[in-house]
Every structure is written in C-alpha cells, then in structure tokens.
Amino acid sequence: MTIAIDIKPNIILCSPQLPFDVNRKSLLEGFVFFKEAYYSSIEKGTQKGYNSLFKALFEWFEIKQERDGKDWLNLIFSSFSVHDANAFFDYLKNEKKVKYKKIEKIGVSNKTFNNYLTYFITFYNFFIDRSLLPVNQNPLARFSKKNTESNQHTPFTNKQIQLIKQRMLDTKAYQLLTFVQFLYYTFARPGKEVRLLQVKDLRAKTIFFPSSRAKNATGDHVAIPPELEIIIQENNYREYPPHYYIFTLKGKPGPTPVGINYFSKQHRNILLAVGITEPEYDMYGYKHTGNINLYHATKDIKAVQRQNRHKTSAQTDTYLRKLGLLMDEDPIINFPKFGGEELESKKPVPLNEELAFQQ
Structure with a gap:
C-alpha cells in the first residue's frame, strides 16, 4: 500500500481495514x-x-x-x-x-x-x-485563515461579451462560442461539467450533471433556458448516440471529449485579440455574468439558487453579494404608507442591459 508521496521504506504502513491507534501509529x-x-x-x-x-x-x-x-x-x-x-x-x-x-x-x-x-x-x-x-x-482547532481576495474570476460585462462573441464568429471559433454559452446559461464549471457533457445528459427541459462530475459529488439538474434550447436544436445534439460527448476535436458530438486545456488556450487568444489581458478574466467569468444577468432580469433569488444547484438560499445570497449584488437593495423602503397611500419615493431602477448572447 502506498500514498501519493514517497514515504521512506522504514515506515510501516497500516491497513485501513483495522482500527487505527493514534497512540501507536505515526x-x-x-x-x-x-x-x-x-x-x-x-x-x-x-x-x-x-x-x-x-x-x-x-x-x-x-x-x-x-x-x-x-x-x-x-x-x-x-x-x-x-x-x-x-x-x-x-x-x-x-x-x-x-x-x-x-x-x-x-x-x-x-x-x-x-x-x-x-x-x-x-x-x-x-x-x-x-x-x-x-x-x-485537534492541534489545528484554533488556527485562523489568511486574508484573500474573495473573487478571483472576474465577470465579463455584456459589452465585453459582445466583442468576444464577434471575434469568435469572425475566426470561425463556433464550438468555442457554443462552449462558453453553455457556461453562461447553465452556471456549470468548464473543466469537468461542461467539457465532459454527454448527449444523454441533455434531457427535455433540463441538463443533468451526474455526481461523478458535479461539484460536491451530488448529481442534479439545471434548467435549459430558451436561448440555450435553440443552440441545442440547431446543432441536433439530441440526435447523436447517448454516450457521445458534446464537445470534441471534430467540432461535433463524438466518442472522445476535448482535453482539459483545449478551450482555455483558444479562449485566452480570443481575449487578447479583443484587448482583455488581465489574468483574472477566464472562462469562469461567464458563469458569473450569467448569474448577474439572470438576477437583474428576474430579481428571483430562488431561480438563481436552482440554476446554481445551491443547497440553501443563504449560499446564493453570499455568492451574489460577492458579485456586488444585493448591496443597495432594501425592500423595506417600499413599505406602503399608513392608510395605503403610495410612497413618493420610487423603487430603485434595475439595470436594463440586454442579456448577453440574446438573439
């Protein structure tokens, strides 16, 4: 039995089937x-x-x-x-x-x-x-973590996404464009979830991410927004064999998925071409932009929670605050006057930018 590091031969390894004695074992x-x-x-x-x-x-x-x-x-x-x-x-x-x-x-x-x-x-x-x-x-019970930046992956603005989309179209990077749109609409991770997406995962109204690939090892569904359904139908993805992967080197579903860095290298070149050079911009940014746009369009935290596969609304609330949302929203300002008269003050005007990728 070995561990992933090189342990010296004089260390006697234990069997995990036996009770472990912390006073005798190393x-x-x-x-x-x-x-x-x-x-x-x-x-x-x-x-x-x-x-x-x-x-x-x-x-x-x-x-x-x-x-x-x-x-x-x-x-x-x-x-x-x-x-x-x-x-x-x-x-x-x-x-x-x-x-x-x-x-x-x-x-x-x-x-x-x-x-x-x-x-x-x-x-x-x-x-x-x-x-x-x-x-x-537990010798680590009172240890404290160091301060870090809360958000490493910066969301793209809708104007940036428009430039990125046009560059992808101009360079015929069609599969890359489809890939990042899946990230945007599903709030999924690029490496294991979207890259390894299979035909059988595309259901009638949802996409299923199995536990073997999903974050926290919990399989779950996300909804397919209308614009993403159009992309799926235009590419006839559901017509291919169930075990085929959506994203392959041939640009259409096949038995072998693209490698882990296949899209990230292409994507970095696209970003550089449109003047986005900061390292904090990467493919995770589409997920964040999707969250921002969905929340601005609906103000529905439950909808955002479901699409993110968050277990609690508190988790979603924390996530949205890290994206700079919910900071200036206080529903209590809309409390009706005594007697039912309307308030003179108006509700905050929501952002009206069009959703990215809208056709």
Missing part, C-alpha cells in the same frame, strides 16, 4: 489510512490538494529530522502538537520554496495556506468523527 500512517478510507468520496482535484499537503508535511519532516536528529518521519499521531502545527505552517509561509509560472519564490500564497489548513482540519475531523481521536486533541 502521523504519516494516518495519512495512508485517511487516503484509503476517504479518497473515494472526493473529487480528483481535491485528492491532489490533500496529496500536496501530505507531500509538504513529509518534506518538512525530512528537514526537521536533518536539523535536530529526531525521528519525525515516524512521529506518533497523537504526539503532533499545537507547537508542531504552528511550526509547520510557519515553514509553509516563510521557508517553503514554491514555483508559480516558472518563477521560484519563498512561501505559499494565502490561498494555498488556507487550502492546506482546511485539508488538515478535515483530516483531523475524520479521526474525531470516527472516535479514533478525542475532540480536544
């Missing part, structure tokens, strides 16, 4: 136990995040072992203290060498720091939830 053995029991329930991208954390911790153990001679690689699980946890996260911010766009620097970003912290806390909660570790023995 912390690195705990990662193996966790991996075998937990990884099947999370996405591959999240698995990579955990593996990155485990690798960083392993590297830190090796450095510590060279410095003080202590057998850190076989450190007993329950012996990993708050002091050790602080030292590890200090190492991440102040010593660890990282590469970003081929440039080496010292210290992980605040976002990576926060991700590692979340992964580590979840790792400890895994053992606590199974009564393998006392609740008061």
